[in-house]
Amino acid sequence: xxxxxxxxxxxxxxxxxxxxxxxxxxxxxxxxxxxxxxxxxxxxxxxxxxxxxxxxxxxxxxxxxxxxxxxxxxxxxxxxxxxxxxxxxxxxxxxxxxxxxxxxxxxxxxxxxxxxxxxxxxxxxxxxxxxxxxxxxxxxxxxxxxxxxxxxxxxxxxxxxxxxxxxxxxxxxxxxxxxxxxxxxxxxxxxx
Amino acid sequence: xxxxxxxxxxxxxxxxxxxxxxxxxxxxxxxxxxxxxxxxxxxxxxxxxxxxxxxxxxxxxxxxxxxxxxxxxxxxxxxxxxxxxxxxxxxxxxxxxxxxxxxxxxxxxxxxxxxxxxxxxxxxxxxxxxxxxxxxxxxxxxxxxxxxxxxxxxxxxxxxxxxxxxxxx
Numbered sequence: 504x505x506x507x508x509x510x511x512x513x514x515x516x517x518x519x520x521x522x523x524x525x526x527x528x529x530x531x532x533x534x535x536x537x538x539x540x541x542x543x544x545x546x547x548x549x550x551x552x553x554x555x556x557x558x559x560x561x562x563x564x565x566x567x568x569x570x571x572x573x574x575x576x577x578x579x580x581x582x583x584x585x586x587x588x589x590x591x592x593x594x595x596x597x598x599x600x601x602x603x604x605x606x607x608x609x610x611x612x613x614x615x616x617x618x619x620x621x622x623x624x625x626x627x628x629x630x631x632x633x634x635x636x637x638x639x640x641x642x643x644x645x646x647x648x649x650x651x652x653x654x655x656x657x658x659x660x661x662x663x664x665x666x667x668x669x670x671x672x673x674x675x676x677x678x679x680x681x682x683x684x685x686x687x688x689x690x691x692x693x694x695x
Numbered sequence: 696x697x698x699x700x701x702x703x704x705x706x707x708x709x710x711x712x713x714x715x716x717x718x719x720x721x722x723x724x725x726x727x728x729x730x731x732x733x734x735x736x737x738x739x740x741x742x743x744x745x746x747x748x749x750x751x752x753x754x755x756x757x758x759x760x761x762x763x764x765x766x767x768x769x770x771x772x773x774x775x776x777x778x779x780x781x782x783x784x785x786x787x788x789x790x791x792x793x794x795x796x797x798x799x800x801x802x803x804x805x806x807x808x809x810x811x812x813x814x815x816x817x818x819x820x821x822x823x824x825x826x827x828x829x830x831x832x833x834x835x836x837x838x839x840x841x842x843x844x845x846x847x848x849x850x851x852x853x854x855x856x857x858x859x860x861x862x863x864x
Contacts, residue, residue: 520834520838552838552842554834554835554837554838555741557737558738558838558839558842558846560737561730561733561734561736562734564733565726565733568724568726572724572727591817641852641855642852645763645854646763646855648855648856649859650863652859653860653863663720664723667720669856670856670857671724671727671853673852673856674853675849677849678846678848681841682841684819685823686837686838686841
């Protein structure tokens with residue numbers, strides 16, 4: 504019997520294009536990146552997407568609402584939706600961030616280990632399975648998600664409002680993965 | 696106030712009726728409802744388009760919706776394309792034609808990228824971004840294109856999820 508807990512490594516992200524340089528950024532870019540005299544450290548991810556400040560600001564606000572808005576679906580299960588989408592899209596960076604956040608919120612290293620070692624088919628406990636099945640189908644090909652999968656979520660006690668939250672968390676990672684996995688790649692965290 | 700005018704694109708394409716249970720549930724998350732529409736503006740009809748016209752953006756959105764299998768969503772972007780001013784080349788992009796006939800290298804690279812990232816994002820690599828650079832896209836154009844592609848993929852998933860949810864008890 505293994506007693507070692509499964510751990511997902513923290514990763515860093517490196518862009519394929521030159522990010523915006525804070526020193527030469529436009530007013531709109533600085534505002535988007537929330538750069539102030541006391542806050543000039545901005546991640547490569549933010550500086551890369553700040554090339555288009557308009558979409559950056561709107562998406563960030565939507566993203567934060569979907570992942571962090573009060574009430575509704577448990578935050579851990581939103582992270583699970585994000586993790587499943589990221590696994591489907593092979594966004595290694597997003598998967599590592601959201602696997603770790605999911606474990607912090609839920610304590611479910613077992614679920615994360617299952618996903619990393621064996622994949623999204625499971626088997627998982629019934630509610631986790633229902634979430635994984637639905638989010639996997641929605642992420643792969645939206646038309647492949649089924650009414651039966653949504654019914655399974657309902658049968659495991661998820662309200663319609665909570666399912667709306669789950670749909671959005673998986674969908675916003677259909678978005679985020681298409682940025683992070685196409686515009687750059689994960690790299691080991693540099694030793695400080 | 697309740698009326699047809701309160702329905703947004705997501706409601707209509709998800710089959711939600713004003714006053715329905717799910718319509719009301721969506722309104723409990725105004726930041727999702729309004730946030731999605733605001734994002735739509737920033738990728739389809741931004742103030743700063745970086746030389747990617749609203750018409751080209753609508754044509755690409757239509758093409759991606761079609762390739763995801765949402766003809767209804769594609770039709771909405773076809774309308775947007777007509778309003779922005781379509782032509783034969785843009786209509787060909789929207790239609791999903793294998794190679795938009797008269798497309799120049801710049802436009803061809805954009806089409807290829809939209810198809811790739813919509814269908815097989817997992818296969819994306821540095822080489823795909825380098826192709827865009829070689830075709831003449833600037834960094835802001837690469838980001839703007841990426842956000843547009845990602846938005847339509849997000850929207851299609853929200854629509855699919857809400858449509859299914861409307862069917863269950």
